[in-house]
Structure formats: structure tokens, C-alpha cells
Amino acid sequence: MRQGFRTGLRGLLAVVASVAIPAMAAGDTHGIAMYGKPALPPDFVSLPYANPDAPKGGKIAFGESGGFDSLNPFIVNGIAPAGITNHTIETLLGRSFDEPFSLYGLLAESVVTDEDRTFVEFTLRPEARFSDGSPVTVEDVIWSFETLGTKGQPRYAAAYGKVAKVEKVGERGVRFTFNTVDRELPLILGLRPILKQAQWEGKDFTASTLEAPVGSGPYVVAEFEPGKFITYRKNPDWWGAELPFNRGQHNLDEIRYDYFGDAGVVFEAFKAGEITSWRETNPVKWEQQYDFPALAAGDVVKSVIPHSRPSGIEGFVMNTRKPIFADWRVREALITAFNFELVNKTLNGGIPPRIQSYFSNSPLGMTPGAPAEGKVADLLAPFADSLLPGALEGYALPAGDGTEANRKAIRTATDLLEQAGWTVQDGVLKNDKGEPFAFDILITNGADDIIGAATIYVEGLKRLGIEARVVTVDSAQYKERTTNYDFDMTHYVRSLSLSPGNEQTLYWGSAGVTEPGTRNWMGMNSPAAEAMIATMVASKNPDDFVAAVQALDRVLTSGRYVIPIWYSDVSRLAHRKELKYPERLPLYGDWPGFQPEVWWYQE
Structure with missing residues (x-):
């Protein structure tokens, strides 16, 4: 299976690389690709790696190490919980992970650009709604782009700085004109989260908050306790359930993330049945330590998911x-x-x-x-x-x-x-000022494999006269320190x-x-x-x-x-037997957009 998967990738890239890029015709289109045209036709039924007949219902529970103290994932301040953007917030376009970079309509029913991609125009679907039932408007789109581009995390600012002009076109259209040559910009803007402007009136967007953002995605925040757990529940009135892009996706009724002290505790919680899916990164542990009762009884199964993405x-x-x-x-x-x-x-x-x-x-x-x-x-x-x-x-x-x-x-x-x-003086590596070569290696608590690798490394550095020290901190301290370098x-x-x-x-x-x-x-x-x-x-x-x-x-x-260090060309997922996924795997394998998006629960 893995060999066929890679052969498919080589074939796909060979096709893309062997043909000239056709000019994108003016007019509405159902999707856009970074190069060439999207693989799926306008009348596609579902994404090729989603099962449009998947049963609905059931739940999945994940475990995370660390904690969270904010429900605003779009700003520098605070630590947001896992999944809040992916599960509750929608974008104008959605990505197919069976192609290198192709997007299809979500909140937007069409996307238009020119051959040189000097602009992009999106037309909103008239049925698009936020979770409170209010319509998604062009004003919401424009406000979201401006707010994220000026007050959000740095990753939003670079793209927004390349926008020369934003215009409302008719009742449901919005057009972005660019001030620089960047062929990726139409796709980047298509993936920007769209928020409800009215929710933030009179509030400081940059301040950490425990008020959940109102989104238009398939789930809403149901219950949470900061630092301990968060539950997302399927919105029964979700407007986008029948879109071709969404068929076979978002099948579960409930998605829960429980937070624990470190990764070792999370694994023990999985063995005890408190969480229902676990992503194993250690191949030795995968082969030698999966002998707990639930696995022996067949209540837990092991799945190996190949991929063809770069190592990173x-x-x-x-x-x-x-x-x-x-x-x-x-x-x-x-x-x-x-x-x-x-x-x-x-x-x-x-x-x-x-x-x-x-x-x-x-x-x-x-x-x-x-x-x-x-x-x-x-x-x-x-x-x-x-x-x-x-x-x-x-x-x-x-x-x-x-x-x-x-x-x-x-x-x-x-x-x-x-x-x-740098030379060794009295067993210590020093520079010409007599200053010793010493440094700390900062790691989050519970990252056992990384701590193990660093510990072995520290011992090896002693042979060079270098004094290195492993320093472990909690996730909040780690974020604060890495944010400020x-x-x-x-x-x-x-x-x-x-x-x-x-x-x-x-x-x-x-x-x-x-x-x-x-x-x-x-x-x-x-x-x-x-x-x-x-x-x-x-x-x-x-x-x-x-x-x-x-x-x-x-x-x-x-x-x-x-x-x-190392990478893996497969993902190793252990999960409850009731959790299923399609046989047809996406090009990117186990990547955002795979679990839990195309999984389902079946007794």
C-alpha cells in the first residue's frame, strides 16, 4: 500500500511538472489550485478520501499534555485549546488533502481570479450561517480579514499587508486587489477564518478570553474547564452539512480533548479507556508496549497510515x-x-x-x-x-x-x-576571554523521547568540554519563552x-x-x-x-x-474498534483534515 501511495504521488507531480500552466479563465469557478486546475470537477459528490455514506453519531476523545487558558486562538496572548479553530470556525474555501494545494468552495460558492492573480473575488453562499443562526455577511468577511491582519497572530499580517484594496461587490461578493506579485495569495485568503463581527463590538480582540468565538463550522463549544477539558458538540442546525465538500466529513456528534500532565499520563489514560485515540510516535513502544487488556480483547486496534509528504x-x-x-x-x-x-x-x-x-x-x-x-x-x-x-x-x-x-x-x-x-582549558571548553561554552536545552515537561535524546546528547557534549543542561518547563512557560525567543x-x-x-x-x-x-x-x-x-x-x-x-x-x-532527528513515513494510530476511517487515504495521510474529520463511529 505504501509503495502504491508513493507511486501515485510521483505520477501526480510528474503530470503537474510536465504541462504548461493554463491561464485561469475569468468567471466563477468552484475551486482553485496553486498550479493548474483543481482535480475535482464542479459536480463532485465528495472528497475522494471521504465516505459520503459514513454513519453519523458517536464520539471521539483525545488526550493532550499541558493546558489552555483562552478560547481565542487567533492572537498571541494565551494558550488556546486543541481543535477550536478546526471544529468551530469555517473559511471561505476548504482544502483537499489529496492534492498538493487545491481549494474548493465552503462559505464561498465561487472564487474568481485572473491569469496573473492580481486580485481574487469570493461570492458567499446565501445559505451560509453562523452557529447562532445569523447569516455570514460580506461585512463579517471584511472585518475578519482586517482584524486578523492588524491585531491577530503575526502569520496573518504578512498576507494582509499585500492587499491594496478590499471592496464589496453586490450583496454577497468581496474582492481583494493585491499590491504585490504573489500567486499564492488567493489561496491564503481563501483559508482565513471568518468570525462574527457583532460578537467583538466593544471588546479588545487582542485580550485573552474564555468566551468562545461564534463560528460557522460543524461544531460548537459545549463544555470546558480551563486546563482540564473541552468538548465540541455537533451543531444540529449546521448550515453546511450537505455541501459536496463536507459529505462524509464531520460525522461524529462529539469531540472531546482531555488535558493531562504529560504524554506518559495521556498514554495511561488511553490504556484505561478515558480517551479513545492515541497517536504513537515511538516505533519501539508501538511494537513492544501495546499489550494492555483492551488491545488483547480487540476493543482497541492499531492502524498504520502511510503518507507522501515532506519530512519537515x-x-x-x-x-x-x-x-x-x-x-x-x-x-x-x-x-x-x-x-x-x-x-x-x-x-x-x-x-x-x-x-x-x-x-x-x-x-x-x-x-x-x-x-x-x-x-x-x-x-x-x-x-x-x-x-x-x-x-x-x-x-x-x-x-x-x-x-x-x-x-x-x-x-x-x-x-x-x-x-x-574555542579550546579546552582544564577540561572546560572556553573562548579567548576565558568564558566557558555552556547552554541550556529547553523542553516541555512530558516530552520523554525528546528529553531522552537531549540527555544522551548532553553526555556526548561533555567529551568536548561543553556544559549543557536539560531544562524542562510546563507548556505555558514554553510558549512564553519560545514566543520571545x-x-x-x-x-x-x-x-x-x-x-x-x-x-x-x-x-x-x-x-x-x-x-x-x-x-x-x-x-x-x-x-x-x-x-x-x-x-x-x-x-x-x-x-x-x-x-x-x-x-x-x-x-x-x-x-x-x-x-x-528522525521522522516517520507512516503514522501509528491506536484507537477504539468502533472508530473507523475510509480505505482510500489522502495524499497527505494522517494530517489535519483526516482525524477526526473523515472518521466515523460504528458499533
Whole structure:
């Protein structure tokens, strides 16, 4: 099954990359794709990975570690609960996860743009309603875009800053005209959450609140207790139940999230039946520790869900705002000293592969160790003087020997540190001012595998005379500190799609060096990366797009900002036997939009 899944992806990308991009005709359309046209016709019955005949009813219960203290997920302040946006808030368009990046009508019945995508116009469905029964209006749309773009989280501001003009068109239309070339903008705006303007009149949108937002999605907030649980209940009067995009989705009557102290406690709650689905990230645990009574009795089943999305990046990110991490040779030394082979064998039985680059496991990734060629080399050439070694010549992660001593890697790391001005004095690594090389690794409580990897790493660093310390904090402290980049090194995860775009600026853009709340935790400032992102979002030709992403992958990987760990090309889900999902899996596999969206409950 997994091989067929990947073959399908290669075939899809080959088709996209082998044809010229047709001009989008003026006039109403049921959907929009980043490249070419949407795969589904105007009269599609349902998404291909949804079961339109799925039974309705039942519930699912998830477990989360940490807590929440706000029901406004759109602002920097506070921690919002899981699921509140996905389950209760609707967007103008909805994404099919069986295509790299295609959207279809939800609140909007049509979307119009021109060949150069200088504007986008949405027409609202007349039947679209908020959960309180009031209609979704153009005024709500305009207010939502302006409020999120000026008062919401930083990810909303970048796109809104590219909007030159917003106009109401007739009774149900809204038109956005752009001030810059960005072919992804119509899709980004189509995925912006739409809120009810009247709910927020006279209120401070930026303030944390326990008032649930009024949305137009399939669920409403039913009950909650801050930091302990939240329950979403299906709205019996949901306006969108019969839309083709929604058929076979949102089948469950109730979705609940319970909060626990850490991930270990969540797993025990799953074994005890308090929660009904668990996503396992440790392959050894999956094979060796699933012997509890409910599984033996057949009440719990194990499902393996393959996917064909990029590996993304996960590992330990170095904050280059801190002087000790500013030199690339120091970062290369710290990557070299990370004994991945030993860590992976100890924690995972050596099963999952290592992340080789940010877009590895996909056609968008660079080839490790190979020099840049063709369009990729041409894109990077203007920045040759500022690129770090390996970006053009080829870069591959250093490998350890799997032994605790890891002697060759330690020697290489020692040489790199000496080149950067760090030498061992009386058993302690110091610079020419006599300052010791010491730093903290910040991790959330309960992240046992990551804590385990960091602990092994700390022991290895002692061989270099480096004093590193694992510091664990609760989720609230972790969010506060990472939002303000108050850390030396920390656990870092960025999931990446087959259609990267403007969000890459939020991840790697130079504004994040000083602006709090971005995802540029490493503090990188790379004109080359920003140029590759600009080329990516402006590309009309798939070959140009792929080349720009591969070039960006080279800049990021050779930047040596993150010590990569492992990834999995499957998801491992254990769940109650009554919870079912379609045999036909989406291209992205277990990704947002899969569980619980297309799952159902059946005795």
C-alpha cells in the first residue's frame, strides 16, 4: 500500500511538472489550485478520501499534555485549546488533502481570479450561517480579514499587508486587489477564518478570553474547564452539512480533548479507556508496549497510515541570537557531536530514518551531498558570497559511528570549535576571554523521547568540554519563552507540505530576528532564503517552483540551524474498534483534515 501511495504521488507531480500552466479563465469557478486546475470537477459528490455514506453519531476523545487558558486562538496572548479553530470556525474555501494545494468552495460558492492573480473575488453562499443562526455577511468577511491582519497572530499580517484594496461587490461578493506579485495569495485568503463581527463590538480582540468565538463550522463549544477539558458538540442546525465538500466529513456528534500532565499520563489514560485515540510516535513502544487488556480483547486496534509528504524538520534548534551559536562552525560542530545513530538505536530501535533536509522524502528536497545544478544553481548564484559552505557544493549531515565514544565525530567537532576560537582549558571548553561554552536545552515537561535524546546528547557534549543542561518547563512557560525567543537551544518542529508558500516567510523571514511570535526560532537572517521564497510564490511554472524550493532547502540545511532527528513515513494510530476511517487515504495521510474529520463511529 505504501509503495502504491508513493507511486501515485510521483505520477501526480510528474503530470503537474510536465504541462504548461493554463491561464485561469475569468468567471466563477468552484475551486482553485496553486498550479493548474483543481482535480475535482464542479459536480463532485465528495472528497475522494471521504465516505459520503459514513454513519453519523458517536464520539471521539483525545488526550493532550499541558493546558489552555483562552478560547481565542487567533492572537498571541494565551494558550488556546486543541481543535477550536478546526471544529468551530469555517473559511471561505476548504482544502483537499489529496492534492498538493487545491481549494474548493465552503462559505464561498465561487472564487474568481485572473491569469496573473492580481486580485481574487469570493461570492458567499446565501445559505451560509453562523452557529447562532445569523447569516455570514460580506461585512463579517471584511472585518475578519482586517482584524486578523492588524491585531491577530503575526502569520496573518504578512498576507494582509499585500492587499491594496478590499471592496464589496453586490450583496454577497468581496474582492481583494493585491499590491504585490504573489500567486499564492488567493489561496491564503481563501483559508482565513471568518468570525462574527457583532460578537467583538466593544471588546479588545487582542485580550485573552474564555468566551468562545461564534463560528460557522460543524461544531460548537459545549463544555470546558480551563486546563482540564473541552468538548465540541455537533451543531444540529449546521448550515453546511450537505455541501459536496463536507459529505462524509464531520460525522461524529462529539469531540472531546482531555488535558493531562504529560504524554506518559495521556498514554495511561488511553490504556484505561478515558480517551479513545492515541497517536504513537515511538516505533519501539508501538511494537513492544501495546499489550494492555483492551488491545488483547480487540476493543482497541492499531492502524498504520502511510503518507507522501515532506519530512519537515524536527530536532534541536540553536538560537543564533545568542553569541555562542552565531558562528556556523560552532553549529556544525554541535551537529557533528550529536550521535544520532546511538540516540536512534537507544530510543527507537534504529527504526525511523533521519531527516536529511527540510523537504526530504519528497521531490522538493535537495539531494544530500550533491552539488547544485541547473535552475537551482542559477537561483543561488547571485548569493554565492553570502551562502555557507555546502549550499552550492553539496552538503550532507555528518554521521556518527553509533558508539558512546563516537571518537571520529568528536575529533571533527573539536577541530571546528578550535577554528571558531574555542579550546579546552582544564577540561572546560572556553573562548579567548576565558568564558566557558555552556547552554541550556529547553523542553516541555512530558516530552520523554525528546528529553531522552537531549540527555544522551548532553553526555556526548561533555567529551568536548561543553556544559549543557536539560531544562524542562510546563507548556505555558514554553510558549512564553519560545514566543520571545528566550532560550539557547530547544526542541523544534516544523511540518512542511508539498506546496510551500508564504508561510515560509513566517518560518524563516528576517523579521523574526527581532519580532516576537514568528516561527523563526533560530533567528536566521538570509537574503538568499527570502529570495527563494519570493521566487517560489511568484512562479507560474512548476519546474521553477520546484527549483526554488530545492534551493531554499539547500540554504536552510547548509545554514546548520537545527540538529535534525528522525521522522516517520507512516503514522501509528491506536484507537477504539468502533472508530473507523475510509480505505482510500489522502495524499497527505494522517494530517489535519483526516482525524477526526473523515472518521466515523460504528458499533
